[in-house]
Amino acid sequence: MALNQNHLFEDIEEIKCAIVEKNCSKQRVNFLKSLLEQNGFKVILKNTTPAVTDENQLEKPVETYTIAVDNVSFNPIKAVFNRELITESGKIVSIEYWNQEKKEPDEEKWYWKQ
Secondary structure (H helix, E strand, O other): OOOOOOOOEEEEOOEEEEEEEEEEOHHHHHHHHHHHHHOOOOEEEEEOOOOOOOOOOOOOOOOOEEEEEOOOOOOHHHHHHOOOOEOOOOOEOOHHHHOOOOOOOOOOOOHHHO
C-alpha cells in the first residue's frame, strides 16, 4: 500500500492504535512487524480476512491483516519521509524500502535529489 493515507486510528483489542496499513498480506505483515519492532514500536495485528459467505465458493479468501502500533502519535508517512526509521543493518528506511521495491535502502539517493 502506498504512503498516501491520512493519519488513521482504530481500537484493536481495546487498545487505541495508529493504523500503519490495512489489508496486508502475511508477507507484508512479517516485513513491517520486523521493521517496526526494530524501531521500538509495539505492533498489534488484526485479522481482516473476509468471512466465507457462500458455501459453494471454491476459492478461500486471501488472508489479510491490519497492522497497527500502540503509539497513537506514529504516522508512517512522517516516519519514512522524516527518516525516523532504521533497518536492522542500521540504514535509514527509504520509500522504496518501505514499499518493498528494494532489498536495502540506498542512503546516497533520495527522492528530492533525483
